[in-house]
Amino acid sequence: MNTKKAIILLSGGLDSATSLAIAKDLGYECYALSFDYGQRHDIELEAAREIAKCAEVKKHIVIKIDLTLWGGSALTSSEFDVPNAGESETDIPITYVPARNTIFLSFAVAWAETLKIKDIFIGVNSVDYSGYPDCRPQFINAFEKVATLGTKASDEGWKFKIHAPLQNLNKADIITTGIELGVDYSITHSCYNPNDKGLACGKCDSCELRKQGFKSAQVADPTIYI
Amino acid sequence: MNTKKAIILLSGGLDSATSLAIAKDLGYECYALSFDYGQRHDIELEAAREIAKCAEVKKHIVIKIDLTLWGGSALTSSEFDVPNAGESETDIPITYVPARNTIFLSFAVAWAETLKIKDIFIGVNSVDYSGYPDCRPQFINAFEKVATLGTKASDEGWKFKIHAPLQNLNKADIITTGIELGVDYSITHSCYNPNDKGLACGKCDSCELRKQGFKSAQVADPTIYI
Numbered sequence: 001m002n003t004k005k006a007i008i009l010l011s012g013g014l015d016s017a018t019s020l021a022i023a024k025d026l027g028y029e030c031y032a033l034s035f036d037y038g039q040r041h042d043i044e045l046e047a048a049r050e051i052a053k054c055a056e057v058k059k060h061i062v063i064k065i066d067l068t069l070w071g072g073s074a075l076t077s078s079e080f081d082v083p084n085a086g087e088s089e090t091d092i093p094i095t096y097v098p099a100r101n102t103i104f105l106s107f108a109v110a111w112a113e114t115l116k117i118k119d120i121f122i123g124v125n126s127v128d129y130s131g132y133p134d135c136r137p138q139f140i141n142a143f144e145k146v147a148t149l150g151t152k153a154s155d156e157g158w159k160f161k162i163h164a165p166l167q168n169l170n171k172a173d174i175i176t177t178g179i180e181l182g183v184d185y186s187i188t189h190s191c192y193n194p195n196d197k198g199l200a201c202g203k204c205d206s207c208e209l210r211k212q213g214f215k216s217a218q219v220a221d222p223t224i225y226i
Numbered sequence: 227m228n229t230k231k232a233i234i235l236l237s238g239g240l241d242s243a244t245s246l247a248i249a250k251d252l253g254y255e256c257y258a259l260s261f262d263y264g265q266r267h268d269i270e271l272e273a274a275r276e277i278a279k280c281a282e283v284k285k286h287i288v289i290k291i292d293l294t295l296w297g298g299s300a301l302t303s304s305e306f307d308v309p310n311a312g313e314s315e316t317d318i319p320i321t322y323v324p325a326r327n328t329i330f331l332s333f334a335v336a337w338a339e340t341l342k343i344k345d346i347f348i349g350v351n352s353v354d355y356s357g358y359p360d361c362r363p364q365f366i367n368a369f370e371k372v373a374t375l376g377t378k379a380s381d382e383g384w385k386f387k388i389h390a391p392l393q394n395l396n397k398a399d400i401i402t403t404g405i406e407l408g409v410d411y412s413i414t415h416s417c418y419n420p421n422d423k424g425l426a427c428g429k430c431d432s433c434e435l436r437k438q439g440f441k442s443a444q445v446a447d448p449t450i451y452i
Binding site: 061063064065066067069070071072091092096097098099100101102103105106107109110111113114115133134136138139142143145146147149150151152153154155 | 379
């Protein structure tokens with residue numbers, strides 16, 4: 001029997017940790033992919049490494065790319081401050097990193113094609129999320145077509161499948177699902193603006209969604225906030 | 227009057243140099259983007275720098291990404307040799323780099339979005355080309371949709387345009403166009419397998435297409451082959 005294999009985009013956050021757990025539960029041998037893209041704090045990547053280790057992924061690659069070259073986001077440029085939850089001045093908040101998921105998925109497709117893997121998991125969500133355009137199902141569906149058309153897949157008669165298992169879940173459901181699958185959320189990191197010690201600020205959009213999620217799920221939040 | 231701006235993917239080869247010249251001729255202020263992705267020889271990037279300089283682009287960024295992490299191509303892994311023209315054992319030759327143009331375009335979109343630029347030029351061609359899946363119009367069209375859906379463009383009511391001005395030209399027509407626009411092809415580099423001094427092998431698919439192109443265009447080939 002062939003082993004089912006999948007590439008998992010793993011940021012180190014609550015969502016991608018759950019996405020990885022779901023892929024494992026579905027029987028996939030998991031190849032995790034993370035990015036050192038110039039984000040504000042290494043804590044996110046430390047979390048990704050710990051999650052990958054706990055999930056016993058087959059391989060975990062951290063790719064270095066420099067998105068601070070052009071900035072354009074509070075996460076990749078010191079020009080902007082991370083706003084508190086509810087205080088964003090635009091529909092798409094300044095924490096949005098231009099085309100980040102397009103870039104992440106394109107690397108995932110490259111690795112997947114090399115390993116002849118057709119399944120890619122991404123932890124995007126369009127219920128309790130920050131309103132980023134690259135988290136919406138229309139984008140994911142369009143990218144799936146790009147992946148197939150821009151690789152050997154179309155010539156060899158197979159298609160890429162981009163799995164977004166959290167797409168329609170609220171944060172509480174995501175947490176409940178993860179708990180059932182044994183995810184240790186204490187090692188995940190969601191905060192956009194951690195302090196020097198890596199502690200979550202408790203005020204940004206991502207911290208707020210996380211806190212509310214644990215509350216609604218009636219699960220104790222293991223996060224240490226400043 | 228607003229200046230028209232465009233991002234130009236610039237590999238250092240004949241095609242992308244012509245694509246840049248066409249964009250300039252159309253009146254775009256050009257922002258060139260190249261990739262240090264672990265390719266066999268730096269000569270390609272030296273060519274890109276020289277072309278960008280001669281074309282007086284507004285800015286030229288070279289991004290470092292490591293596609294040798296997974297290889298899968300003769301251009302990113304020493305595991306494979308570059309075949310001579312006509313000797314490829316597969317429909318899609320081993321010089322194809324998995325999802326390369328998907329990755330390149332995704333960075334172009336990120337930079338474009340940051341600068342509020344909607345036009346991106348890529349020198350793909352589907353007449354005299356090596357048969358790579360990520361050079362076909364279906365792929366380019368699909369990526370255009372991804373670019374718009376995965377960024378602020380869709381929320382702000384505008385669309386990305388991926389220009390592929392060489393798509394339906396043969397190599398001779400590309401060269402004739404470039405000559406008319408003043409491209410100095412002596413500073414471009416096409417070879418997949420240059421020697422230590424950066425001289426073109428004269429035998430690979432890319433060299434063969436280039437040589438035939440100059441011949442058909444009845445233009446002297448300025449390339450020094452080994």
